[in-house]
Amino acid sequence: MGSNVSITTTEGGVTAPQGFRSSALHAGIKTKTGALDLAIIAADGPASAAALFTTNLAQAAPVLTSREHLERSGGIARAIVVNSGCANACTGDQGMADAAQMAAEVGSALGCRPEHVLVASTGVIGVNLKMGALVPGIRQAAQSLARGRGGDAARAIMTTDPFPKECAVTVRTPAGWFIVGGIAKGSGMIEPMMATMLGFLTTDAAVPPDLLAVALREAAADTFNAITVDGECSTNDSLFALASGASGVAIDGESYSALLQGLLAVSRELALAIVRGGEGATKLIAVNVHDARTREEARQVARTIANSPLVKTAVHGADPNWGRIVAAAGRSGINFDLRKATVHVGGVLLFEHGLPHDDAAPQAAEHLKGSEVSIDVRLGTGGGQAATIWTCDLTAEYIRINGEYRT
């Protein structure tokens, strides 16, 4: 079926698929006047819903609430409500009550059960939501849902991300076409105590909840779960998917790959935008590991290289420092024979048979001066498995952003 599917970029984001409306406004959580800090993404009727949440033990109230709502609803949701400016994390019982009230207010306005509303928050940790401002905001936002306003939602979920992130694709299949859209915010922890990756995907394909959950997990593995800015994982990280069915194209086992391709295309673009907008980042780095025994081993080697501060600073300095790449791979915990491994930077061979090719260093240094960098490590195990992790360079700006005193 794969060859009969075509994917093309289309206008918009989370409301590009049929059957979705959104609204965004300034409720007053952010102190800056007029700054959008509240968004609702609503389906016209009950939609299939799936989500992935942070694996951190410290899970924010909205994460716990959304997880519980998805369990109780059996994977059906009508809307997602999200605020920025306050993460509602480490806020105890009051935080749980506030997250529940956010869902209840949306349910009341849209005429659906509270457990059909999912909740997300991003912003400062350890501070309670200003419910006196948020509740009137939610009521007003629920009255002004519209199509074509996904861009405002993309802005309303930003904390200190340098730019909004939205995209959509049209997926054409023999059985008809459907759209996948999405918005995301990155780990722009520019204000200390802020931290969160949030992603919201929508599609007008008709997908049973179980299949949507499988597709979301598979798409995230090579996109949202294949990026790293600093190896940190927040209390609020969440990725949601809603499927309205409004296109009339039904997804089953046979057409599953078309849905997956659509989710992958949108997720990949949003995930790479998060890395490009990483704190202090000036370069997008693709770390590709080839010829591992398993994909998981390839991922672990790639992740160790991608999180190595020595590799990230070397890339920042346009230094083709293969020694740091070899040393990071060597401490990844994955077994391989260094004498069979090779390292390329920008396609230039720098290390082979256990020995450097330092004559090629100037050519690799030229590649590193660009804004998109590739590092390729071939482990030579004969297993043939590969994986990619995307990251950014580590700069003095990252230190400045994260080292300033909070109060």
Add this chain to the structure above:
Amino acid sequence: MGSNVSITTTEGGVTAPQGFRSSALHAGIKTKTGALDLAIIAADGPASAAALFTTNLAQAAPVLTSREHLERSGGIARAIVVNSGCANACTGDQGMADAAQMAAEVGSALGCRPEHVLVASTGVIGVNLKMGALVPGIRQAAQSLARGRGGDAARAIMTTDPFPKECAVTVRTPAGWFIVGGIAKGSGMIEPMMATMLGFLTTDAAVPPDLLAVALREAAADTFNAITVDGECSTNDSLFALASGASGVAIDGESYSALLQGLLAVSRELALAIVRGGEGATKLIAVNVHDARTREEARQVARTIANSPLVKTAVHGADPNWGRIVAAAGRSGINFDLRKATVHVGGVLLFEHGLPHDDAAPQAAEHLKGSEVSIDVRLGTGGGQAATIWTCDLTAEYIRINGEYRT
């Protein structure tokens, strides 16, 4: 026995124990005229020997050579030869031949078998040793071994460490007294492609090789293996111990703890000096994790916090950012109940019952302005196990040091 043992600091370093001599000179590996780059530490006769080496898959030729010599000799050594300025790592068959020749030259000069000589190197990776300069240097150094010159050896193993590291202690036991001394160099990877932690411990206690190996491993677990500057692990990391027996104090099962206390005292001081001299470091941070189920779990939580760039930048900025500490503990992979956990910074309670104590933040911020910082996380598992990891803050200077182009 512990209560009958007293430990007092004494003068000197690696030649403070009886039965050891050292020499150091400029052989010509470092380009700077007169910079010490070669040292020999020699016992007056066959000594018990033990060592710990990097767990990195990419192991330098001197590591492979020393490991093999220790196996062949059954834990007996007469001398250690070490050069700085060139790591002899990723140097293939030529590198192995060069390391073997270093040992052979010392053996020839001292009249012992080559496998009774251990080898260490630190400096640039991927470059062959200048044997034309090193071999005459080794011959000359072997002729000028003396007591009381351990300070020169401490300087000769530096690459771009900000200061030399040596210390010694006298251990008094009911059966007599002995001395433990040592020198070390840190992970001052100030010149790109440089990387290595090296430690050399000596004692004049009489210790069988097997017991020395056990004591070295146990002492390192809470000292050299409990520090981290940036989570990187090099190709050359090595820690050696030699025991001459010249004090006449024999170590057996009963007096083992006296030896361990001596090794711990010296190892701890050297290890903390490495962190203080970490790249760009301005603060020494002790991350103490309490009440874990096992020591290994306590270590894993402490290590995750100690390697968190967000925690390290917050400490640099004197920001008592308990949220980053909680988030790092939460993603460590160790299971615990956040509501039973507490976080103290400088002894000030900042997080308890899942909620912040932000009123105490200014007091904690004052503590963070000092040069020695403590972070205490109590997991509340009821297991009662604890561990400490030492690290340093992450500064813009680290980025500058590691981000400059190598050529």
